[in-house]
Amino acid sequence: MSGVDQPVSTVRSVKQRAGIAFAIIAGAALLGGCARNAPQDTFQPAGENAQKIQNLQLPVFIVAGIVGLIVFGVVLFVVIRYKDRGQEMPKQTHGRPALEIALTILPAVILIAVGIPTVSTVFSLAKTGDTQCVINVTGQQWWWEYEYPVQDCGGVNIAEPIVTSGELVLPTKVHVLLRVTSNDVIHSYWIPKLNGKRDAVPGRISPLRMEADQPGIYAGQCTEFCGLSHARMRMDAVGLTPTDFGTWVANQLELAPKPTDATALAGEDTFRTQCSRCHQVNGLMEENADGTNSDTPVIAYPDLYEISGNAPNLTNLMTRTTFAGATWDLLTDECRKTLHDAPPDKFGALYLKGVTPECFNEAELREWIRNAPAKKPMYSSEAQKTENGGKYRGMPNLNLTDDQIDQIIAYLLERK
Amino acid sequence: MFTTGSKLFLGATVMAVVAAVVYGLSTGGSSGWLGVMGLLSASLVLAFLFGVNYYTHDGNVSAMSENATLDAPAAQPPVGRSMWPVVAAVAVGAIAVGAQSKPIVFKAGVVVLVAAAVEWMVQGWSERASADPAYNAGLRKRILHPLEFPVLAAAGLAAIIYSFSRIMLWIDKSGGPVVFIIAGALVLFGGFLFAAKPSLKKGVVTGVCAIAALGIVSTGAVMAVDGQRTIEEHPTTRSDNGAACALAGEGSGTQAEVDEKGSQAVASKSGIAITLVLENGTLTAHEQALPGTLKTVTIGRGNIVNVIFKNHDAEKRRLTVNMGEFTQVINGTTVKQQPKACTTLVRGKDGSQFLSFILPKPSRASTQPYSFTVPGVDGAEIGITVP
Numbered sequence: 001m002s003g004v005d006q007p008v009s010t011v012r013s014v015k016q017r018a019g020i021a022f023a024i025i026a027g028a029a030l031l032g033g034c035a036r037n038a039p040q041d042t043f044q045p046a047g048e049n050a051q052k053i054q055n056l057q058l059p060v061f062i063v064a065g066i067v068g069l070i071v072f073g074v075v076l077f078v079v080i081r082y083k084d085r086g087q088e089m090p091k092q093t094h095g096r097p098a099l100e101i102a103l104t105i106l107p108a109v110i111l112i113a114v115g116i117p118t119v120s121t122v123f124s125l126a127k128t129g130d131t132q133c134v135i136n137v138t139g140q141q142w143w144w145e146y147e148y149p150v151q152d153c154g155g156v157n158i159a160e161p162i163v164t165s166g167e168l169v170l171p172t173k174v175h176v177l178l179r180v181t182s183n184d185v186i187h188s189y190w191i192p193k194l195n196g197k198r199d200a201v202p203g204r205i206s207p208l209r210m211e212a213d214q215p216g217i218y219a220g221q222c223t224e225f226c227g228l229s230h231a232r233m234r235m236d237a238v239g240l241t242p243t244d245f246g247t248w249v250a251n252q253l254e255l256a257p258k259p260t261d262a263t264a265l266a267g268e269d270t271f272r273t274q275c276s277r278c279h280q281v282n283g284l285m286e287e288n289a290d291g292t293n294s295d296t297p298v299i300a301y302p303d304l305y306e307i308s309g310n311a312p313n314l315t316n317l318m319t320r321t322t323f324a325g326a327t328w329d330l331l332t333d334e335c336r337k338t339l340h341d342a343p344p345d346k347f348g349a350l351y352l353k354g355v356t357p358e359c360f361n362e363a364e365l366r367e368w369i370r371n372a373p374a375k376k377p378m379y380s381s382e383a384q385k386t387e388n389g390g391k392y393r394g395m396p397n398l399n400l401t402d403d404q405i406d407q408i409i410a411y412l413l414e415r416k
Numbered sequence: 417m418f419t420t421g422s423k424l425f426l427g428a429t430v431m432a433v434v435a436a437v438v439y440g441l442s443t444g445g446s447s448g449w450l451g452v453m454g455l456l457s458a459s460l461v462l463a464f465l466f467g468v469n470y471y472t473h474d475g476n477v478s479a480m481s482e483n484a485t486l487d488a489p490a491a492q493p494p495v496g497r498s499m500w501p502v503v504a505a506v507a508v509g510a511i512a513v514g515a516q517s518k519p520i521v522f523k524a525g526v527v528v529l530v531a532a533a534v535e536w537m538v539q540g541w542s543e544r545a546s547a548d549p550a551y552n553a554g555l556r557k558r559i560l561h562p563l564e565f566p567v568l569a570a571a572g573l574a575a576i577i578y579s580f581s582r583i584m585l586w587i588d589k590s591g592g593p594v595v596f597i598i599a600g601a602l603v604l605f606g607g608f609l610f611a612a613k614p615s616l617k618k619g620v621v622t623g624v625c626a627i628a629a630l631g632i633v634s635t636g637a638v639m640a641v642d643g644q645r646t647i648e649e650h651p652t653t654r655s656d657n658g659a660a661c662a663l664a665g666e667g668s669g670t671q672a673e674v675d676e677k678g679s680q681a682v683a684s685k686s687g688i689a690i691t692l693v694l695e696n697g698t699l700t701a702h703e704q705a706l707p708g709t710l711k712t713v714t715i716g717r718g719n720i721v722n723v724i725f726k727n728h729d730a731e732k733r734r735l736t737v738n739m740g741e742f743t744q745v746i747n748g749t750t751v752k753q754q755p756k757a758c759t760t761l762v763r764g765k766d767g768s769q770f771l772s773f774i775l776p777k778p779s780r781a782s783t784q785p786y787s788f789t790v791p792g793v794d795g796a797e798i799g800i801t802v803p
Binding site for chain 1: 705
């Protein structure tokens, strides 16, 4: 007999172990929902519209949770209580009008109770009449561009349009309206702590209201599958007090000065010949035959080389904390942590310092410049360029030498 | 013994075989194989016909068989009259007329002729399939109904749909939705009534449906003859020298559509970025979701931009997008280009037109500023900035 019992015991043991493993994984997943430092947690609103969503979703989830528990509980009770144990078939009845009417009316009442605040919230979120600042947002494979038109943005005068990428900088406690669109395929813009998501569709402009209550960095992610590097199409929204925002705007409007460092000066030449075909740097001038700058600005023509017709403007690259679709940090881990953990009253000053040499995460940028497609999958090899009608989808490998990379990094480090 | 008909086909078969041999030998080699094959094929067909005639005794009823003179299919009188010869004649007439007038008449004639031929053949065969007329009629139905019902249903539906479309195109644009809502409500009400009252007589249901169908088709025919309402064309044009777009009046020459008929697309029209209004000689711009009017608009580089131009003034006017000035070296010659895109002339007093374009280069790349203008109206200008 023991020879027969042994395998059964083993099977039970395996089932028990699998059950324990499942319970541990499920428990860990459940506990994961309690994390307080989740950067894309929709249950931690940090803006007016996100709070409206929170005010709606919390009671809805509670109601749905209670209904779910009741349904699961009843199903579980019936499965256990009335399990087939060979007992006689119970008496079969047909029709319980009172019960049927109650089970029709109750869900209808619940749905109406959920529907009324939902519709009200939808209309409230769509409100744009009290806009104080407008920012145009354009998605492309695989990064976001932000364009600030000429306007009075919550009390800050923007005298010339500003173009930046990766980080959406906005004044706190100001009703900002994003006008979201796309240059190539459909993307979706989502900063969970500040508002819901909005699709970016070529040829359409979709408004999205956004406010940040406190200075800080709010993480986001493209939420519409948009190709090979969709997972690496991230974005950050950076809230600054109106005063700090004014400082940021003034800095963005300044033209890039001539480099002072010798390596950076050489980097300007390299940038002009290798990078400026696609990347715009405001203030970069064509070079005269004698090596001096002419009065003719260098104009990038990404429309000739990129399917999206666009490439990030690098005029103030080192005022940002990330690059390449906000996927990699320009700051070292320590400096990044210091910035992200900074209290609201100290955040602005820290952010406006930009990337300092001691905080510069050079390794990541170096890898990117050396071979961008190896770091972030893109359709940008020569063969794929042919397939794409003679244009790249993302940054190609420029086959730069180590010296050229050193020079470009030195040049970019001064772009603040 | 061989019957008269079988003798004819036997002789023709032999002649075809002989002709094939003679032709093959006289042409020689592989060059005459096509003719030989044709003649041999003919001989096979003729041999088959010979066999059929021999087996059926040329289809003659034997004078010796009393039963055959009474019951054989060949002994039966013709069953009624057939409309298919008349239909076929009309079809041939339509083909002849269509060949000289409209292709659609010709194609319809061919379709009707084929249908008449099939019907006629099946009817002729089925009427003589047996001595029992009821069985013959059933046989015809069994063969033709699977073809007739779907084809007639499709044709009926097409007639109703086409007629309804003529009605919708005749009615004023604002009245169209009302008619559509009423028609939809009537269909819903009818469906509800028929479902709720299954005891309704079949004749009543059929009658109501037939009257409704006839009403739609006859109304559609009347409105088709009267012609559809005036539908405003919305082509947009683009040229590198901008000649046509700079004119206050009608342009000349062929103008390619810049948006490849995208101006007609509902999806594009629902994605309007800027609305430009000409009123009392002043052009104003209103951007989607922004309060107030603007004298300068900012447009994203490389983005598709959809705008609507509304002409509230009395004169016909066009909206022109001045896309800067660029210098290009073509075959060693420096050429200055001033690309423009524009609407056609938009009628006055609330005429409107859609325009779609892309500005791929920033403003500072151009030696001339980007702008919206209305040719012929001084000062009607909205600046465009492309960062």
